[in-house]
Amino acid sequence: MAELQRILGSALEGIELLTYDGPEPIEDGDTFEANALIKARAAAEHTGLPAIADDSGISVEALDGAPGIHSARYAGTRDDGDNLRLLLTNLGSSTDRRASFVCAAALVVPPSLEEVGPDGPAESVTADEYVELATWPGAVLTEPAGEGGFGYDPIFRPDGSDRSAAELTVDEKDDVSHRSQAFRALAPRIAALATAD
16 A cells, blocks of 8 residues: 555645455456456455555566466465575576566546446446556575565566665665556556546
């Protein structure tokens, strides 16, 4: 929540961000975009309000794009340290260490109350859906460096940097990360919600 508020900044004027408190949706999509939409649709359906969500992960060239959409569950434990160690083990001594962080940011705007009758929305009335995809290229280090960030940040060195993502300040990371790129691309549509009739 704090990261999104920093990233979106003025786009949130007149908009209050609320944390989703509904049932956890099943992320069974086969792309980052599909899973981001699954989460945003679930939140919009649960609340009746516009919802934003993202699906993010790391894609490693030498591992044919793995862990990809399975990044959070790569080791089967949902533990960042376990995931990171498994990735380093699977990459081994490979000299091709190219990788990218990927983020799909989704916005789902449910039908307005005027379009929804007592029996729910008419079949012809659908939610508006938007998705933005962004990548942050770099390389996988041979060992973790830095204490900041989360997930795979300690082993990811962004292109053009001599530090890992975990060694960047919050502001430095917010300026260039995959998540900030994706949500900033979505920001005009989010800002438009504050002025919508």
